[in-house]
Amino acid sequence: MRRLVCCMAAAASLAALSGCGLDMPGMPDGRGTFLVTVADTSGLFPGSVAGEPFYLDSVEVRLDSRTHMFGAVQTTNEAGVTCFDHLATGSYSVFARREILLGSAKKTFTGSFTALIMGDKTLSDTLVVNLINSSQLMINEIYYMGSCASTFYFYDQFCELYNSSNDTLYLDGCIVTRQLGTIDPEMEQKDYVTAIYAFQFPGTPVTGREYPIYPKQLLAIAQDAVNHSRYCSASIDLTNADWEFFNQLGSDYDNLLVPNLLNIIPNKTTDWMISLGHNAVVIATGEEYTIDSDNHVRLPISTVIDGVEYSANSSSSKELTVRVDAGFAGINLVKYGGQSTERRELGLDTNDSTFDFWNPPYPTPGYYYAH
Numbered sequence: 001m002r003r004l005v006c007c008m009a010a011a012a013s014l015a016a017l018s019g020c021g022l023d024m025p026g027m028p029d030g031r032g033t034f035l036v037t038v039a040d041t042s043g044l045f046p047g048s049v050a051g052e053p054f055y056l057d058s059v060e061v062r063l064d065s066r067t068h069m070f071g072a073v074q075t076t077n078e079a080g081v082t083c084f085d086h087l088a089t090g091s092y093s094v095f096a097r098r099e100i101l102l103g104s105a106k107k108t109f110t111g112s113f114t115a116l117i118m119g120d121k122t123l124s125d126t127l128v129v130n131l132i133n134s135s136q137l138m139i140n141e142i143y144y145m146g147s148c149a150s151t152f153y154f155y156d157q158f159c160e161l162y163n164s165s166n167d168t169l170y171l172d173g174c175i176v177t178r179q180l181g182t183i184d185p186e187m188e189q190k191d192y193v194t195a196i197y198a199f200q201f202p203g204t205p206v207t208g209r210e211y212p213i214y215p216k217q218l219l220a221i222a223q224d225a226v227n228h229s230r231y232c233s234a235s236i237d238l239t240n241a242d243w244e245f246f247n248q249l250g251s252d253y254d255n256l257l258v259p260n261l262l263n264i265i266p267n268k269t270t271d272w273m274i275s276l277g278h279n280a281v282v283i284a285t286g287e288e289y290t291i292d293s294d295n296h297v298r299l300p301i302s303t304v305i306d307g308v309e310y311s312a313n314s315s316s317s318k319e320l321t322v323r324v325d326a327g328f329a330g331i332n333l334v335k336y337g338g339q340s341t342e343r344r345e346l347g348l349d350t351n352d353s354t355f356d357f358w359n360p361p362y363p364t365p366g367y368y369y370a371h
Contacts, residue, residue, distance in 0.1 A: 031120035032087035036061050038080050038096045038127050040109060045100060055080025056129070059098040066091040066114070066314040066354075069332060087117045091314070093354060095344060096127050108132050108345055112355035134347045135165035137174075138306045140218060141342035142281055142329065143363040144274045148232035149336035156228035156235045157274060159281055160220045160366050163213045164347035171201045172208025173286035174305070176221065176245075176261060178274045179320055180296055187321045191301055193282060198289070198297040199245045199261035199272055205286035216346070218366035221245060223272050225255040234338050236363055245272035265295055276335050280309035280320040308353050310341055327354030338362065 038059040043050025059076040067090035074082040095112045111129035140162035146154030159176060163169050177195035184190075203210045213219055222241035229235045239255070246252055246260035250269030254260065261272075274281065284303045291297055301323060309320040310330035330341040331354065340363035343349070348356050 030086040030088040032089065032117035033083065033085040033122040034063065034087060034092070034115065034117060035081060035083050035122065035124040036063075036074075036076075036094060036096075036127060037125070038076050038082075038098070038111070038129060040129055042109075042131060044102060044107075044131065053126070053128070056098055059096050059129070061127075062095045062097075064093045064095075064331075066093055066331060089118055091116055094125075094127060095355060095358075096129050097345070098129060110345055110348055112350070112352075114354075132345055132347050134349050135167070136305070136349070137169050137171075137213065137283070138162055138164060138343075138347075138349050139281060139283060139308045140346065141340050141364065142274075142308060142310060143236075143340035143365070144279070144310070145276055145330075145333050145339060146336045147228070147235040147338040151232065153228075153232040153235065153336075154273070154276055155224055156232070156238060157223040157272070158220050158238060158241065158363070158365055160218055160342070161213065161283065162219075162343075162346060163215055163217050164349070166215050168212045168214050170203070170209050171211040171213055171219075172203025173205025174201045175199065175264065175284045175286040175289065175297075175299065176201075176272070177282045177284070177297065177299070178272060179280035179282055179307075179309075181275055181279050181319055183317050183319055187318075188323070190321075192298040193301060193304065193307070193321060193324060194292075195282065195297040195299060197268065197270060197272055197274075198264050198299075199247075200264050200286055201243075201261055202259070219243060220365035221261065222258070222365075224253045225258040226253065236365070238365065242366055247271050264289075265291060265297060268295065278309075278311040278313070278316055278319065280307060280325065282307040282320075282324065306349070308357070310353070310357075314354065325351060325353050327352040327356075329353040329357035330359060333359055340364070 038056045039053040048054035057078045062073045064071045076082045092115050098109045109129040111127045141160035143158045178197040180194040180196045219242040221243040222238040225241040225244040227237040244258040247263040252271050283305045284299045307324035309325045311328040312333050314331045341357045344358045
């Protein structure tokens, strides 16, 4: 994240935005005002110079509270400024997005930061957007909250992977986990992360070339690849999932038409079930791991490809090292609400899930985009 001190650009636009007058949804007791200026320093926009702030109009800016239920979207004016008012005291996440055409390719610029609104004060700040330019395998979406409170139905969980690169990558031997959900005061000094459940793709880690994930491809891995809407009307059909978690040591359901990731922990008979409240999912190369005396899997951080920690409460204590994920996805999600959490933009990965993820109104597993 890069920020500039908001100065002349915001001041020049303050008069034009006096009182904002943008019909913002507000909190009943909200008195705070927030002026957001969006700039670029890449020099890629017409008329801009590399290294110098260039203020952007028509940028979509989203403001989400991290301390109460509130969200709003505005667009910057010709000076690159937008205004949010009637804001209650609290912490807010700010996310900006702008698309442009570079040559024949559409490119997306994004940026984010956290702001604190206090009382009736007016806060001004500038957000510098950067070009999304990732080239890796990443966790794109996690559906974990369940869909039916009356029957406590959460067997429709899934994890979605995305290849953001322009090259074919291979999933051979990769491990997908449910992390151990405990607070370890020494986790930032350890060279490994600990998983309570771990399932592995078939094939040889690192060198295998049997199980590709193609450029810009999304793959959904279902806890159980069935039509869950048959058991809960608010749920989803995962019959067409690309992969399925299967524990061969238990009495787990197996859709024979969907290939499996297999459990690698001896004597562990549980399916891939992740917490409905606070947990983390990690994907690793699978080339190296150990099983400790508690029957947990230790994955060297050097083998971790991506990890996402989620929690409905933004003030939760971290359970996954900030070296893997510095924030939380899923903030403000409600148990059995039928929502997932997914990346705001395909390929966006700052290693801070607070900014990288949002909560769409319904889950969209990989095959969804093919229809």
